[in-house]
Amino acid sequence: VCAISPGAAALVRRLNLLLAAGQISTQTEQRLVEILELGQPGVTNASDDTARRYRAIAAITLVMSCPEYLVQK
Amino acid sequence: MMHVVDPVPLSRRAFLRRAGQLAAVGAATPLGLNLAAIGEAAAFTATDYKALVCVFLFGGNDHANTVVAYDAPSWQRYRNIRQAGPGPAGLALERSALAATRLQPGTPLAGGLEYALHPSMPGMAGLFGAGRAAVLLNVGPLIRPTTKLEYYSPDRERYPLPPQLMSHNDQQSVWQAQGAEGSDQGWGGRLGDLALGNNGDALFTCISASGNAVFLTGQNAVQYQLSRSGAVPISALANGPHGMYGTSNQSAVRQRVQALLTETRGHVLENEYTRITRRSIDAQATVTAALSGVTLNTPFPADNPLAAELRVVARTIAGRQALGSKRQVFLVSLGGFDLHDRLVEEQPGLLRKVSEAITAFHAATVELGVADRVTTFTASDFGRALASNGNGTDHGWGGHHFIVGGAVRGRDFYGVPPPLSIGETGAPDDQWHIGQGRLIPSTSVDQYAATLARWFGAGESELAGILPNLRNFGAQAGQPAYPSDLGFMR
Numbered sequence: 001v002c003a004i005s006p007g008a009a010a011l012v013r014r015l016n017l018l019l020a021a022g023q024i025s026t027q028t029e030q031r032l033v034e035i036l037e038l039g040q041p042g043v044t045n046a047s048d049d050t051a052r053r054y055r056a057i058a059a060i061t062l063v064m065s066c067p068e069y070l071v072q073k
Numbered sequence: 074m075m076h077v078v079d080p081v082p083l084s085r086r087a088f089l090r091r092a093g094q095l096a097a098v099g100a101a102t103p104l105g106l107n108l109a110a111i112g113e114a115a116a117f118t119a120t121d122y123k124a125l126v127c128v129f130l131f132g133g134n135d136h137a138n139t140v141v142a143y144d145a146p147s148w149q150r151y152r153n154i155r156q157a158g159p160g161p162a163g164l165a166l167e168r169s170a171l172a173a174t175r176l177q178p179g180t181p182l183a184g185g186l187e188y189a190l191h192p193s194m195p196g197m198a199g200l201f202g203a204g205r206a207a208v209l210l211n212v213g214p215l216i217r218p219t220t221k222l223e224y225y226s227p228d229r230e231r232y233p234l235p236p237q238l239m240s241h242n243d244q245q246s247v248w249q250a251q252g253a254e255g256s257d258q259g260w261g262g263r264l265g266d267l268a269l270g271n272n273g274d275a276l277f278t279c280i281s282a283s284g285n286a287v288f289l290t291g292q293n294a295v296q297y298q299l300s301r302s303g304a305v306p307i308s309a310l311a312n313g314p315h316g317m318y319g320t321s322n323q324s325a326v327r328q329r330v331q332a333l334l335t336e337t338r339g340h341v342l343e344n345e346y347t348r349i350t351r352r353s354i355d356a357q358a359t360v361t362a363a364l365s366g367v368t369l370n371t372p373f374p375a376d377n378p379l380a381a382e383l384r385v386v387a388r389t390i391a392g393r394q395a396l397g398s399k400r401q402v403f404l405v406s407l408g409g410f411d412l413h414d415r416l417v418e419e420q421p422g423l424l425r426k427v428s429e430a431i432t433a434f435h436a437a438t439v440e441l442g443v444a445d446r447v448t449t450f451t452a453s454d455f456g457r458a459l460a461s462n463g464n465g466t467d468h469g470w471g472g473h474h475f476i477v478g479g480a481v482r483g484r485d486f487y488g489v490p491p492p493l494s495i496g497e498t499g500a501p502d503d504q505w506h507i508g509q510g511r512l513i514p515s516t517s518v519d520q521y522a523a524t525l526a527r528w529f530g531a532g533e534s535e536l537a538g539i540l541p542n543l544r545n546f547g548a549q550a551g552q553p554a555y556p557s558d559l560g561f562m563r
Contacts, residue, residue, distance in 0.1 A: 031333060039319025039326045058318045065309070065334060067343035 007044065008036040011059050019060070020069045032062045122393055122446050123529055124401040126386060127261060127288060128379070128431065129249075130453040132411030133241065135420060136472035137459050137510075138164065139194070140208055142493055143171055144187040150493040154510065157461040160417045164461045166192065174198040176208070179484045186490050193425040196432030197475065201484055205435060205444075206477045207561045210488035211505075212521050213455060213471035213514030214238075214247040217545035218555050221504045224513060239468040239511075241411070244454040248518055249288035251542060260522050261402040262291030263539040264529055269294055273397015276356050280389060282382035283406040296404075297356060299389065301381040304360035307334070307353070363392030371437040373430070379407040380430035387437040390447060400529065410453065416465035427451070431477055438478070445479030448562070450525060452518075459510025460495045470507065471514035474521070480528060480563045487561045489515040519543045520559055528562040 012032045016024045024032075036043075036059055043055045063069050142151040148168045156163035171189035176198060182188075188208070190198045200206035214235040223232040236253040237243035243253040250256035265279040272278050279289035279296045289296035298305060309317050310331055318326050335351040338344040367388045373380040382405035390401070407426060412419050431449060438444040456472020471491070477483075492502035495510040506512055519540045526536055536543055536557075544550060547557030 028333075031329065035318055035326055035329050035333075038322040038329070041319075041321050054319070061309075061317060062330070062333075065330075067334075067338055067340070067346050070346055071340060071342040073340075 008033045008055065008059070011056065012036070012063070015059055015063045019063050020066075023073060024063065024066060024068045028066060028068055032059065032066070035062060122399055122443065124390055124403060124443075124447045125261070125264070125525055125529055126383070126403045126405065126434070126447060126449040128383075128427070128449060128451045129245070129283070129286070129288075129404060129406040130410050130423075130427065130451060131245065131406055131408040133244075133454040133457055133468055134410045134423075134451075134472060135412060135416060135466050136456040136474075137466075138166060138416070138420060139191050139424060140176075140188050140210070140473040141166055141171055141191065142187075143168070143175055143189040144185050147186060147493055151459075154459055154493065154495055155461050157463050158417060159464065164416055164466065176201050176486075177484075178486055179204075180486075182486060182490055188486070188490075190428075191421065191424045193421040194428035197428040197477075200432060200435060200477055204483040205479065205481065206475055206483045207481050208486050209474045209476060209516065209521060209559065209561065210486055211456075211471040211491045211512050211514055212474055212488060212516040212518065213512070214244065214251075215514050215517035215519070216542050218517075218552050219513055221507065221513060224507055238470060239455060241454050241468075246287055248452050248454070249286060251519070251540070256287055258290055258292060259286070259288035260526070260539050261288040261404065262294045262296065264291075264526055264531060265289065265294035265400075265402050266291035267531060267535055267539075268400035271399050272401075274356075274359065276352065277360070277389075277396045277398050278400065279402050280386070281404045282385050283404050286404050286406075288404050289402060299360070299385050301378075301385050303364050303385060303388070304357040306357050307350075310334075310354065359396065360389070360392075363395035364388050366395065367391040369437060369440065371433060371440045373433045373437075374426075377426045377430055379405060379426050380433055382406070383430050383434040384437070387434055387441065390438070390443060391441050402529075412457075413462060413465045413467060431475070435477055445563075448476065448478040448480055448525060448528065450474065450476045450521075456512055458495075458508075459493065459506070459512075467509065469509075469511035471512035471516075476525075476561050482561050482563055485561070487516075487559050491515065515555075516559065517542065517546060517555065520546050520555060520557060523557050524559040524562055527558060 012029050016022055016029060036055060039058060040055050043051050142148050152162050152165040155165035158164035161167065170192045174190040174192055174195055176188050176190065197206060216233040216235060219232065219234065226232045235247045246252060246254045246256050250259040262279055268278050269275040276297050279294045280299055281289050281296050282299045282301065284298065310327055318330065335347050335354065338347055369388055369391055373384045386403045386405060407423065409419065409423055434449060435444065438447045451474045453472060456469040457466040458469045491505050491512050494502040494506065496503040519542045522540055523536050523543050526539055531539060543557055546552050546555040
């Protein structure tokens with residue numbers, strides 16, 4: 001996941017597919033991206049592994065705490 | 074089918090619901106119905122405070138080395154039976170070691186029978202001597218009074234037994250909820266149901282300091298879980314450098330995460346999830362505020378997880394006014410009692426923890442001025458066999474338990490002293506066990522619970538809804554030897 005994350009938006013979209021079968025709404029996706037960019041500004045695909053790994057961990061935790069992920073439909 | 078358990082008989086709640094439905098269709102509610110409902114609820118509209126604290130000893134405590142036969146003939150029988158094992162007397166405790174914790178009840182037991190507590194329980198023995206603790210002998214789950222013949226009868230319809238006897242998970246559940254593992258309501262929670270409406274915040278009615286337990290879940294009551302240090306925060310929302318979502322713009326991040334977890338949702342299940350998260354965040358703030366103003370000077374022993382749990386219970390009781398609580402049911406626990414092996418080595422430390430933790434907790438209730446408002450009682454998966462397996466003891470059924478508090482008629486024994494026997498003959502002493510000295514309870518958990526519940530304020534008709542097997546015990550069931558009130562509460 002770290003490797004295929006050129007940006008927070010692509011990372012969240014990918015996790016939405018892998019973890020939530022795409023059931024997280026676009027609106028919520030945008031909110032998750034906003035949280036990631038606020039908490040870890042300046043992380044890009046060119047950042048080092050540690051920075052990208054932290055961003056991936058935060059993104060996975062966020063997706064998995066979303067009501068849209070937690071309630072399977 | 075007379076003994077089949079109907080888990081939801083006509084409870085006060087169901088009754089009020091029906092009365093409400095009557096009113097809704099325009100029929101006048103009969104005055105008699107209202108008066109009955111008010112009478113039943115009267116105890117719970119009182120302004121006083123009462124709490125029940127269940128101390129669950131997970132694993133099945135070896136009762137025979139906890140409340141130990143002490144008069145010379147009984148001790149000799151006990152020693153002869155328990156002589157296999159690593160101690161100087163096998164598993165048996167030396168009689169001389171028991172002298173300091175000998176129990177001297179206000180009413181001596183018939184036949185010169187005497188008991189002492191395990192030598193590592195001087196605190197509990199002191200509470201007994203001071204009239205603050207009572208011992209209930211040979212209590213365990215029963216559907217109805219059961220003899221050895223009935224236990225071995227193939228007719229389970231006529232002589233029903235609790236499900237899955239001697240299985241840990243199931244007997245923990247049977248003690249707490251009168252049903253095997255998977256039961257979804259416990260009698261502590263059902264008691265809590267009665268109190269919900271009279272507590273300022275219903276959430277703080279049933280409180281576990283020991284993780285999830287079916288004991289505290291009612292039809293409507295949900296259990297609130299505390300950690301040993303107080304309310305459990307959502308760490309992602311807590312202040313401090315957690316950095317779970319990064320370290321920049323923390324307050325903006327926290328605000329957005331909190332919105333995500335707590336906002337109103339269109340989807341019913343999603344909305345329930347966010348509602349509960351919201352409740353949890355509010356409760357944490359309330360509990361933290363209530364406990365922050367608490368002064369509690371009573372020292373609690375260190376390195377004792379049970380004491381740590383009882384300490385947070387004492388602090389919660391101290392904050393009862395801020396929490397708006399009039400009636401509370403708590404659960405705390407200690408594990409490690411499943412001593413098939415190393416009984417002689419391990420049990421003393423566990424019993425010391427129990428004795429020291431409960432002694433400190435009682436002292437804390439005295440400090441808070443609520444000693445006669447708080448009743449602590451022990452429970453465990455089961456008692457254990459009287460026979461030694463060479464290094465410990467195996468699963469049993471009935472066992473001995475403690476009730477502690479200022480409202481307890483202490484310095485006395487309740488229940489029936491069981492014979493010390495592992496024989497398989499037709500002799501009377503051999504009729505109280507089902508092999509290896511595994512006791513058939515002579516008092517049921519339902520009788521034990523009913524005695525506590527009455528003190529707590531439950532009415533007679535409410536008891537039937539809380540303890541569905543209670544109808545099979547007591548004089549009205551033709552079983553005067555199994556009284557529905559054991560008399561250990563004032």
